[in-house]
Each structure stands twice: as C-alpha cells, then as structure tokens.
Amino acid sequence: MEKEITIYDLAKILALSPATVSRALNDHPAINAKTKVLIAEKAAELGYRSNTFASHLRTRKTNTLGVIVPRLNSNFMSTVLAGMEEVANNVGYNLLISQSLESEVKERANAKTMFNSRVDGLLVSVAYDTYSFGHFSTFISRNIPVLFFDRILTHPQCGAVIIDNEQAGYDATRHLLDQGCRRIMHVTGDLRRNVYGDRLEGFKRALAGQNLSLDNRLILSTDLSQEAGRAVAEQIDQMQEKPDGLFIANDLCAAICMQALKEKGYAIPGDVAIVGFNNDPVSQVVSPQLTTIFYPGYQMGKTAMTTMIGQLNGTRPIDHSEPIILRSELIIRRSSILLEKS
Amino acid sequence: MEKEITIYDLAKILALSPATVSRALNDHPAINAKTKVLIAEKAAELGYRSNTFASHLRTRKTNTLGVIVPRLNSNFMSTVLAGMEEVANNVGYNLLISQSLESEVKERANAKTMFNSRVDGLLVSVAYDTYSFGHFSTFISRNIPVLFFDRILTHPQCGAVIIDNEQAGYDATRHLLDQGCRRIMHVTGDLRRNVYGDRLEGFKRALAGQNLSLDNRLILSTDLSQEAGRAVAEQIDQMQEKPDGLFIANDLCAAICMQALKEKGYAIPGDVAIVGFNNDPVSQVVSPQLTTIFYPGYQMGKTAMTTMIGQLNGTRPIDHSEPIILRSELIIRRSSILLEKS
DNA sequence: GTGAAAGCGCTAACAT
DNA sequence: ATGTTAGCGCTTTCAC
Numbered sequence: 043m044e045k046e047i048t049i050y051d052l053a054k055i056l057a058l059s060p061a062t063v064s065r066a067l068n069d070h071p072a073i074n075a076k077t078k079v080l081i082a083e084k085a086a087e088l089g090y091r092s093n094t095f096a097s098h099l100r101t102r103k104t105n106t107l108g109v110i111v112p113r114l115n116s117n118f119m120s121t122v123l124a125g126m127e128e129v130a131n132n133v134g135y136n137l138l139i140s141q142s143l144e145s146e147v148k149e150r151a152n153a154k155t156m157f158n159s160r161v162d163g164l165l166v167s168v169a170y171d172t173y174s175f176g177h178f179s180t181f182i183s184r185n186i187p188v189l190f191f192d193r194i195l196t197h198p199q200c201g202a203v204i205i206d207n208e209q210a211g212y213d214a215t216r217h218l219l220d221q222g223c224r225r226i227m228h229v230t231g232d233l234r235r236n237v238y239g240d241r242l243e244g245f246k247r248a249l250a251g252q253n254l255s256l257d258n259r260l261i262l263s264t265d266l267s268q269e270a271g272r273a274v275a276e277q278i279d280q281m282q283e284k285p286d287g288l289f290i291a292n293d294l295c296a297a298i299c300m301q302a303l304k305e306k307g308y309a310i311p312g313d314v315a316i317v318g319f320n321n322d323p324v325s326q327v328v329s330p331q332l333t334t335i336f337y338p339g340y341q342m343g344k345t346a347m348t349t350m351i352g353q354l355n356g357t358r359p360i361d362h363s364e365p366i367i368l369r370s371e372l373i374i375r376r377s378s379i380l381l382e383k384s
Numbered sequence: 385m386e387k388e389i390t391i392y393d394l395a396k397i398l399a400l401s402p403a404t405v406s407r408a409l410n411d412h413p414a415i416n417a418k419t420k421v422l423i424a425e426k427a428a429e430l431g432y433r434s435n436t437f438a439s440h441l442r443t444r445k446t447n448t449l450g451v452i453v454p455r456l457n458s459n460f461m462s463t464v465l466a467g468m469e470e471v472a473n474n475v476g477y478n479l480l481i482s483q484s485l486e487s488e489v490k491e492r493a494n495a496k497t498m499f500n501s502r503v504d505g506l507l508v509s510v511a512y513d514t515y516s517f518g519h520f521s522t523f524i525s526r527n528i529p530v531l532f533f534d535r536i537l538t539h540p541q542c543g544a545v546i547i548d549n550e551q552a553g554y555d556a557t558r559h560l561l562d563q564g565c566r567r568i569m570h571v572t573g574d575l576r577r578n579v580y581g582d583r584l585e586g587f588k589r590a591l592a593g594q595n596l597s598l599d600n601r602l603i604l605s606t607d608l609s610q611e612a613g614r615a616v617a618e619q620i621d622q623m624q625e626k627p628d629g630l631f632i633a634n635d636l637c638a639a640i641c642m643q644a645l646k647e648k649g650y651a652i653p654g655d656v657a658i659v660g661f662n663n664d665p666v667s668q669v670v671s672p673q674l675t676t677i678f679y680p681g682y683q684m685g686k687t688a689m690t691t692m693i694g695q696l697n698g699t700r701p702i703d704h705s706e707p708i709i710l711r712s713e714l715i716i717r718r719s720s721i722l723l724e725k726s
Numbered sequence: 727g728t729g730a731a732a733g734c735g736c737t738a739a740c741a742t
Numbered sequence: 743a744t745g746t747t748a749g750c751g752c753t754t755t756c757a758c
Contacts, residue, residue, distance in 0.1 A: 048735055059745045064737060074743060091500050095446070096735035099437040099750050114465055120457030120483070127482060131493070136501060139481045140469060141462070151473070158433050159478055268665070297669040304671070323610070327639040327666050329646070390751055401729045406753060414727060438751035441734050 047090040056084055067092065098160075106136045107350065108156035108164045112144045112193070117322050118339045119167070122191070125343025126165065133351055135162075144170040153177040163187045163350050168195055170232060170265065187353050191346040194236050194365065201353070202365035203346040207237050210335045211244025213372045214289050214317045217333065219252050221380040223287030223315055227260040229274050229299070230291040238263075241291055241319070260285060264295075271298030278314070279306050287315045287378075293322035293334055300328055300377065315378040330376035338368050389432040398426055409434065440502075448478045449692065450498035450506045454486045454535070459664050460681045461509070464533070467685025468507065475693055477504075486512040495519040505529045505692050510537055512574060512607065529695050533688040536578050536707065543695070544707035545688040549579050552677045553586025555714045556631050556659045559675070561594050563657055563722040565629030569602040571616050571641070572633040580605075583633055583661070608633060613640030620656070621648050629657045629720075635664035635676055642670055642719065657720040672718035680710050 049063040056063070058077070066073045066081040084090075098104050107130060111119050123139065130137055138159060142149035149169045156164055157180055164181055166188065175195055181188050182199050191203040218226050228245045231238040242261065249256055262277075264270035271294070278284055290296035296318035300310055308314055310330055318325055318334040325332035345366060391405040398405070400419070408415045408423040426432075440446050449472060453461045465481065472479055480501060484491035491511045498506055499522055506523055508530065517537055523530050524541050533545040560568050570587045573580040584603065591598055604619075606612035613636070620626055632638035638660035642652055650656055652672055660667055660676040667674035687708060 046735095050735075060735085061737075061746075062744055064735095065744085068737090072743060077743085093441070093735050094501060095437045095441040096750090097737075099435070099441055099735085099752090100737045102750080104437070113462060114456050115459045115462030117457045120455065120462070123456055124483065124485065131497075136480060136497065137482070138478060140479070141466060143466065155473075155478065159436065268668075294665055294669070301669060301671060323636055324666050324669050326610075327636070327643060327670050329643065329671060388751095392751075402752080403730075403754080404728055406751095407728085410753085416727060419727080435751050438734090439753075441736090441751085442753045444734080 046093075047085075047088045048093070049090075051088070052081060052084055052090060055088075056081060104160045104162055105134060106138055106159065106161050107347075108153075108159070108161035109137055109139045110142055110149060110152045110156070110164070110166045111139070112142055112167060112169050114139075114141050116320075118192075118320055118337050121339030122167075122343035122346075125340040125345075126347040127343075129344050129347035129351065135351065142169040142172075146172040146174070150177040153181075157181065157186075161186065163189070163354055165189050165191060165346055165350060166195075167192045168235075169193075170235070173234065187350060189346055189350050189353075191342055192237065196236075199362060201349055201362050203342055203349065203368065204236065204365050205337060205342070205368050205370040207240030208244040208247070210319070210370045210372075211241030211289075212248045213244070214241075214319070214333075214335055215245045215248035216251070217372055217374065218287035218289060218315055218317060218378060219248060219254075221287070221311075221315055221378055223285075223380075224254065225257075225260070225283065225285045226287035226289060227262065227274075227278070227285035228289045228291075229262045229264060229266070229270070229295065231263065231266050233263055238291060245289065266290075266292040266295045268294060268298045271295040272302045274299045275302030275306065278303065278308075285314060287317075289317045291319045293318040293320045293325045293332060296332060296334075297324045297328040300332070311376070311378050311380055315380055317378050321373055325373075325375070328377075333375045333378035334373050336371040336373050338370060342368055388435075389427075389430045390435070391432075393430070394423060394426055394432060397430075398423060446502045446504055447476060448480055448501065448503050449689075450495075450501070450503035451479055451481045452484055452491060452494045452498070452506070452508045453481070454484055454509060454511050456481075456483050458662075460534075460662055460679050463681030464509075464685035464688075467682040467687075468689040469685075471686050471689035471693065477693065484511040484514075488514040488516070492519040495523075499523065499528075503528070505531070505696055507531050507533060507688055507692060508537075509534045510577075511535075512577070515576065529692060531688055531692050531695075533684055534579065538578075541704060543691055543704050545684055545691065545710065546578065546707050547679060547684070547710050547712040549582030550586040550589070552661070552712045552714075553583030553631075554590045555586070556583075556661070556675075556677055557587045557590035558593070559714055559716065560629035560631060560657055560659060560720060561590060561596075563629070563653075563720055565627075565657055565722075566596065567599075567602070567625065567627045568629035568631060569604065569616075569620070569627035570631045570633075571604045571606060571608070571612070571637065573605065573608050575605055580633055587631065602627060606637075608637045610636060610640045613637040614644045616641045617644030617648065620645065620650075627656060629659075631659045633661045635660040635662045635667045635674060638674060638676075639666045639670040642674070653718070653720050653722055657722055659720050663715055667715075667717070670719075675717045675720035676715050678713040678715050680712060684710055 049060045052063045053060045066078045140152040189201045194202040233239045318332045321334045321336040325334045391402045394405045395402045408420045482494040531543040536544040575581045660674045663678040667676045
C-alpha cells in the first residue's frame with residue numbers, strides 16, 4: 043500500500059510553497075514555465091494524483107455531470123452516451139450515469155442521488171411516465187443547469203436537444219402514402235410525451251396533405267413493447283377494414299409486429315407496408331428489412347454535452363426559448379416498397 | 385440560489401456542537417435517540433445535504449465504484465448494469481460508468497479517470513483487445529479491489545464472475561450434433577479472450593464426444609461484427625464441403641449471417657442449422673427464430689456487485705482462487721430444429 | 727451523551 | 743513569480 047503524495051510533499055521536496063505547486067499543476071499563467079516543468083516531472087515521478095475531494099471542497103465544483111436515461115440498452119441511448127462521453131472527457135468532466143428503467147419513481151431517486159453527489163449539471167431523457175417537474179426544481183433553485191434531450195420536459199429554465207419528431211412523423215407517413223397506402227395505422231407511445239405527440243402531428247399533417255380524413259381507431263397508444271407488437275398484429279387480424287400501411291414508433295415493436303403478421307399469413311409489404319422508428323440493428327435483421335427513421339444519437343449526445351458545458355463555462359449564450367433540433371432521416375428498406383422506382 | 389446548509393448551521397440553531405450533529409446524522413450509537421430525531425427533523429426542514437467532498441476528504445472513502453464495459457449498447461451489458469445499480473443503490477454506493485468501445489487504449493484512459501476519481505473499487509469487463517494488466521495494477525498496488533466480469537483477465541488478486549463458457553459452448557454444439565449435424569462450423573472472436581477460448585473448448589469437447597475429428601478450417605476467429613456475419617455467409621457459399629451446422633458466438637452476427645445465407649438461397653435450418661449466443665432481442669426477431677444461449681446478465685451484475693461490496697466491507701471472505709460461475713442455458717428455437725421431438 | 731479542536735488536501739486572497 | 747494564510751465541511755480523538 044503506497045502512501046498518497048500531496049502537494050505538500052512535492053512542495054517540501056522541491057523547496058517551494060504548496061501554493062506554487064498547486065498553481066503549477068493547474069497551469070496558472072503566473073508560474074514560470076521551468077518551475078512548471080520541474081513540478082510536473084516530480085509529480086509524475088512520485089505518482090502524485092490530485093485529491094479531487096479537497097479540490098471540490100474548495101472550489102465548490104465537482105467536474106461531474108449527471109446523466110439519467112430511461113434505459114441503457116438501446117442502441118440509440120448508448121450511442122448518445124458515447125457522444126456525450128467523448129465531449130465530456132475532452133474537457134475533463136466525469137459522467138455519473140443512471141437509468142430510470144422508464145419509471146418516474148426511479149428517476150426521482152436517481153435525481154436525488156445526483157443532487158446529493160453535487161453534479162455540476164444534469165442531462166436527462168425522461169422516463170415513459172414522467173410528468174412532474176418537481177424532482178428537477180431542486181436543481182433549478184440551486185442554479186444547477188438541467189438539459190433535456192430526446193424525451194424532453196418543457197421548462198423555461200431548461201434547454202432541450204431533440205430531433206424534429208413532427209417532420210420525421212410526416213416523412214414516414216408521407217412515404218407510405220407515396221407508396222399508395224390509403225389506410226395507415228399509427229402505433230405509438232404515450233402521446234403526452236413529446237417524441238410521440240409530435241410524430242402524431244406529423245402523421246396527421248401528411249394525411250391532411252392528401253385530403254385523407256383521420257380515423258382515430260387507427261391511432262394506437264401502447265407501451266411500444268414486444269408484447270404490444272404482437273397485440274397490434276392480433277388486433278389487425280381481427281379488424282374488418284384492415285390497414286394497408288403501418289407506422290410504428292419503435293423498431294423492435296415494429297419488427298415483432300411484422301413477424302406476427304407474417305405468421306398470420308400477411309404479406310409484407312404487399313398486404314401491409316411497415317415503417318418503424320430509430321434505425322435499431324433489428325431493423326436490418328428482420329425480413330423484409332424495415333424502413334425506419336435514422337436517429338442521430340451520437341450527434342445528439344455531442345450537441346447536448348457541448349451545450350451543457352458551454353452553459354457551465356458561461357461561454358455560450360443560453361437561449362432556452364427554443365430547443366436545439368437535429369436532423370433525422372428516412373431510411374427506405376424493403377418493408378415498405380410497393381412501387382419500383384421509375 | 386439557496387444557501388447551502390452545513391452541520392454548523394444545524395448545530396447553532398439547535399444549540400448543539402457540530403460533532404453531535406455529525407454523529408447523529410451518521411446514526412452513531414452514543415447519541416441519544418431523541419437528539420437524533422431532533423437533528424434529523426431540522427436537517428430535513430432546512431434541506432440539509434451532506435457535503436460528500438468534505439466527508440470523503442476526511443474518511444478517504446468515496447462511496448463510488450467504477451464500472452468499465454466494452455459497450456453500453458448491448459442488451460446484455462445494460463442488463464448487467466441494471467443489476468449492479470440495484471445492489472449498489474441499496475447500500476449507498478454510486479456508480480461511475482464508462483465504455484471502452486472495445487479499445488484497450490480507451491479502457492486505459494477510463495481506468496486512469498477512475499483512479500483519479502478515487503473509486504473505492506473497480507468492476508471491469510475488458511475490451512476486445514485488452515491483454516495487458518498494467519492499467520489495473522495501479523489499483524492493486526493501492527489496495528483498491530478490482531473485479532472482472534464476463535470478459536475477464538486472470539490475476540491472483542482479482543475476483544471474477546463469469547458463466548461457464550466451456551459448458552455453454554458444449555451445450556450449443558452438442559445440440560447441433562443431436563440434431564444430426566456432422567460438419568459444424570464455429571464462428572467466434574479472439575480466442576485469447578476467455579469467453580471465446582472457453583466456448584471453443586466446449587465445442588471441441590462436444591465433437592470429441594461423438595468421435596468427430598476437428599477441422600481447423602471450420603473455426604473462424606472474427607470480430608463478430610455484422611460485416612463478419614456477411615463475410616461468413618460469403619465464405620460458406622464458396623466452400624466445397626459446406627457445413628451443415630453453424631455455431632456463432634454472437635446473436636447479431638448470427639442473425640446477419642443467417643439473413644445473408646437465406647438471400648443466397650440456403651434453407652435454415654434445412655441446409656444449415658444455426659445457434660447463436662446471448663439471447664439478444666434480435667434472436668427473437670429473425671426468421672426463423674434463433675437458437676441461442678441465455679446469458680444471465682441481471683444476475684451477473686448483482687453477483688459481481690455483491691461480491692465487490694462484500695470485499696469492501698470485509699464481510700465476505702475473499703477467495704480469488706476460483707471465479708464465481710453462473711448458470712447459462714440453451715434456448716432452442718426454430719433455427720436449429722431438424723428433428724421433431726418424439 | 728456531548729463538546730473542543732485538529733486536520734483531511736486543496737485553492738485563492740492577499741502579501742511580497 | 744512565489745509565499746503566507748485561512749478556510750472549504752466534515753469526522754474523530756480526546757476530554758468531560
């Protein structure tokens with residue numbers, strides 16, 4: 043068990059003051075370049091490591107940012123986190139990551155832990171059933187910035203990074219319409235959640251653009267689980283007037299639904315054309331491959347983190363009136379192609 | 385911006401000493417139960433939160449554990465993390481999570497960050513190409529416990545939690561043999577990595593059990609990526625003596641390979657029976673559904689964390705001579721069923 | 727059962 | 743360019 047080296051040890055050995063050592067280690071401009079080198083070398087030689095707790099205690103900053111996500115195990119979320127990590131690492135921030143497992147109760151507990159760990163800022167994509175803002179207002183009242191991404195809560199003091207879900211919903215629906223579908227069913231999540239509500243708006247706009255009326259029986263609000271995918275297939279099988287197009291706001295759910303439909307004898311895309319959402323790996327593995335919306339996860343993570351850090355540095359003017367919107371993209375695959383390109 | 389309450393504030397208000405407040409808050413036995421209640425109530429009322437940095441500075445414990453995983457975006461890994469989180473939360477530990485993105489270089493950087501953050505312990509599943517132990521020996525020399533899980537490095541001072549990969553490899557292969565396969569190809573990862581090396585051993589044992597000779601051309605060491613899956617299909621298509629069974633050590637890779645084979649006109653399982661590994665969601669989405677090995681992720685996370693915390697508490701006798709082995713299980717699906725059950 | 731006081735390692739006025 | 747000093751908020755030994 044080696045003894046921990048402190049700046050006092052370094053100071054004594056080099057016949058300098060602890061203050062000088064501290065400044066040198068922090069690259070303070072007032073310190074002579076040669077002394078800096080001297081100190082850095084000695085520090086390295088003795089295996090010195092800064093005691094972050096003493097430092098945090100003094101500076102009242104932790105250099106740690108909290109991230110709360112619904113689940114880690116989605117291709118999207120872990121890509122977002124990779125993007126966040128890259129940016130954070132580069133400027134010396136650590137990440138405290140936790141998952142709410144889609145439950146507001148757990149999210150609340152996570153937020154509390156983050157608060158007690160004194161994160162400098164908090165990045166959140168909210169759980170499926172989160173509607174109260176209460177567990178975040180403690181942060182706001184202590185001036186700790188909170189930034190939402192993807193699944194956002196709208197609050198005047200919080201930034202947000204999202205894709206244009208309305209446009210994505212429009213693109214997906216419009217594509218089905220262009221393929222000749224006239225009776226499109228939309229399977230989505232809780233409509234109070236921005237990602238689902240906005241996609242529905244896009245869905246409606248696309249229908250309206252073709253002067254198609256909206257049939258509310260064709261809008262299904264589910265939990266987008268695998269079971270929901272199976273249930274949707276069952277429901278379609280029971281329907282009198284069956285849909286000829288299916289826009290499902292989640293790839294895994296869509297893939298399962300497609301599979302169930304195939305088992306019931308439906309041809310995809312012949313009987314039902316399908317579009318999913320997220321560009322999850324499953325979308326490439328099902329047959330036929332699933333048309334979907336590409337979600338720029340890495341970019342979203344980087345943007346969110348850059349925004350957060352800019353806000354912490356005070357370098358970036360903060361405008362929370364408008365969310366930052368990233369570009370998403372329709373990826374057309376076999377599950378929805380009814381017309382050969384001319 | 386509210387002012388931060390300290391134990392000094394509480395002490396002054398209640399006309400007690402900071403020492404008493406501190407002890408009460410930490411549930412010290414010597415403190416009168418009534419004073420404890422009094423202090424707890426006041427603390428809650430004023431929104432007091434312990435300054436962990438001051439505390440950590442004093443106690444030289446951080447109550448934070450580091451976790452390094454290859455990638456967050458696998459169903460397996462995020463399930464492991466959920467298990468870890470549950471246990472850690474219950475006993476008041478925080479988790480600092482980072483991903484190595486399968487690179488030893490990044491893993492090394494992560495480890496350094498963890499070290500500088502003074503984690504009390506480190507849990508690691510190593511990257512695809514990690515072979516040196518160097519970046520962990522700093523922890524060992526400072527008596528910070530390091531525990532490996534799933535992808536392990538064998539070291540006398542480090543614990544390990546794994547599944548019995550040899551047995552799983554045996555089960556998978558044996559199943560294919562039982563279905564009548566006689567020429568089984570095994571697609572795997574870097575054989576120096578325990579998870580892949582051990583599975584190969586099981587593969588060999590199963591073949592030997594049927595007195596089948598081992599054909600080294602049927603053992604493919606790849607990176608198990610989606611591209612690898614396609615490449616394997618291509619290779620099989622070119623082979624003179626084609627395999628009748630395929631054991632691929634990763635579900636996504638197996639699914640992609642299956643898809644590519646189907647496109648080339650091969651019947652699955654008729655021409656080639658396939659077994660994957662991990663019970664990833666994709667295994668249920670491909671058609672035919674993929675036979676695979678169930679990996680007990682949640683359990684592994686809980687076990688690893690419990691072991692780590694036991695070691696930190698000194699409550700659990702530490703025996704690093706043997707890894708902890710969890711039970712895995714063959715899940716038989718349509719991709720490998722050649723014989724109807726009699 | 728409670729208090730006094732020292733010190734964990736660092737940083738930032740304020741000096742020089 | 744470098745040094746002196748105080749204090750961040752907590753825990754803990756030693757008193758009483």
